[in-house]
Amino acid sequence: MKLCKLEDIVGNEKLARPIMTSNYQELLAAGTILKPEYIPKIIQLGITEVFIEDDRLSPEQVVILREDVEDIFREKVRSVLERHIYNDNSELEELTKTADGIISNILENDDLVEQIYDIQERSADIYEHSISVCSLAVLIAIKRKIDKTRIHDLGVACLFHDIGLRYLDFDYSNQIISEMDEKKIIEYHKHPAYAYSALEKEDWISKSAKNMILQHHERLDGSGYPLHVREFEPEAEILQICDAFDEMICGIGCKRARVYEAVEYMKVSKGVLYDEDVVNTLLDFTAVYPAGTVVVLNTNEMGIVIKQNKQFPERPVLRIIKNAKGEMLEEDRICDLVEIKNVYIEKVLL
Numbered sequence: 001m002k003l004c005k006l007e008d009i010v011g012n013e014k015l016a017r018p019i020m021t022s023n024y025q026e027l028l029a030a031g032t033i034l035k036p037e038y039i040p041k042i043i044q045l046g047i048t049e050v051f052i053e054d055d056r057l058s059p060e061q062v063v064i065l066r067e068d069v070e071d072i073f074r075e076k077v078r079s080v081l082e083r084h085i086y087n088d089n090s091e092l093e094e095l096t097k098t099a100d101g102i103i104s105n106i107l108e109n110d111d112l113v114e115q116i117y118d119i120q121e122r123s124a125d126i127y128e129h130s131i132s133v134c135s136l137a138v139l140i141a142i143k144r145k146i147d148k149t150r151i152h153d154l155g156v157a158c159l160f161h162d163i164g165l166r167y168l169d170f171d172y173s174n175q176i177i178s179e180m181d182e183k184k185i186i187e188y189h190k191h192p193a194y195a196y197s198a199l200e201k202e203d204w205i206s207k208s209a210k211n212m213i214l215q216h217h218e219r220l221d222g223s224g225y226p227l228h229v230r231e232f233e234p235e236a237e238i239l240q241i242c243d244a245f246d247e248m249i250c251g252i253g254c255k256r257a258r259v260y261e262a263v264e265y266m267k268v269s270k271g272v273l274y275d276e277d278v279v280n281t282l283l284d285f286t287a288v289y290p291a292g293t294v295v296v297l298n299t300n301e302m303g304i305v306i307k308q309n310k311q312f313p314e315r316p317v318l319r320i321i322k323n324a325k326g327e328m329l330e331e332d333r334i335c336d337l338v339e340i341k342n343v344y345i346e347k348v349l350l
Contacts, residue, residue: 014052020350220274241275295347315337
């Protein structure tokens with residue numbers, strides 16, 4: 001992708017990054033074709049530059065699930081859960097096959113151990129969230145050499161962990177729950193119990209998976225909910241961590257955060273709220289600055305992350321798009337932060 005001044009756009013270019021307001025509201029999604037009539041309206045909003053798709057040095061995103069595969073799984077979860085009515089579970093068993101499908105797809109990745117993954121910020125869609133949490137949790141479980149039966153139970157628990165949110169009648173997306181009125185806080189804190197109760201009598205889901213669902217918001221120090229316990233299913237610790245991390249980057253029950261902010265939160269919380277070893281496993285394969293992230297360096301230059309450096313998730317490879325004077329570069333210039341020791345990322349723009 002490349003950064004272009006809107007005055008140089010003629011129309012029909014494809015957006016490589018969404019156009020956002022100053023408070024992160026999406027105006028136009030990535031992939032939108034910029035019709036000529038859009039351009040003056042965008043300029044009126046005070047937006048002067050946009051990112052458009054460009055084949056030269058496009059970001060090399062490494063994902064846990066291919067986009068087309070993830071779409072299939074997400075729509076399956078959506079179609080089943082949207083038809084679900086409390087205690088009418090006739091179709092829910094279908095999703096155990098979806099969990100196995102996710103596990104199989106991840107196991108097919110021959111480079112599983114060495115990869116750094118570009119986990120992207122998203123909107124607060126609970127079905128996409130469930131797929132993302134499942135993918136992260138399964139990857140952690142495989143890396144930690146957990147037994148396949150227990151990985152299956154973990155995957156199933158991940159797909160159902162937030163089914164209780166469907167019984168809430170208020171908006172929790174991009175909202176800080178602790179700042180809501182007391183009635184909503186109490187109701188939100190019940191959603192793990194709602195999910196557990198809905199599945200409690202089902203014999204196709206293991207007791208261990210049910211407990212993980214109930215315990216996914218519990219914490220090591222007892223500050224979680226709904227039971228405030230300190231001991232739980234071993235795999236529940238994986239679900240807790242993946243859920244908390246993904247909630248932050250898509251804004252479920254909290255204000256949406258950048259990936260690097262979620263990474264910092266997990267670092268300071270490990271050993272206090274979350275199991276330290278599990279957090280370390282997550283951070284080992286998570287790109288702090290996913291491919292496509294636009295950053296400002298300590299040199300005042302602007303760059304786009306184009307790929308990751310294995311073993312150094314905080315020091316990716318960049319394509320410099322603006323010099324220190326704020327002038328766009330006509331020629332490609334690559335900056336590998338592993339090779340250039342005195343240059344570092346100072347700020348994330350997009």
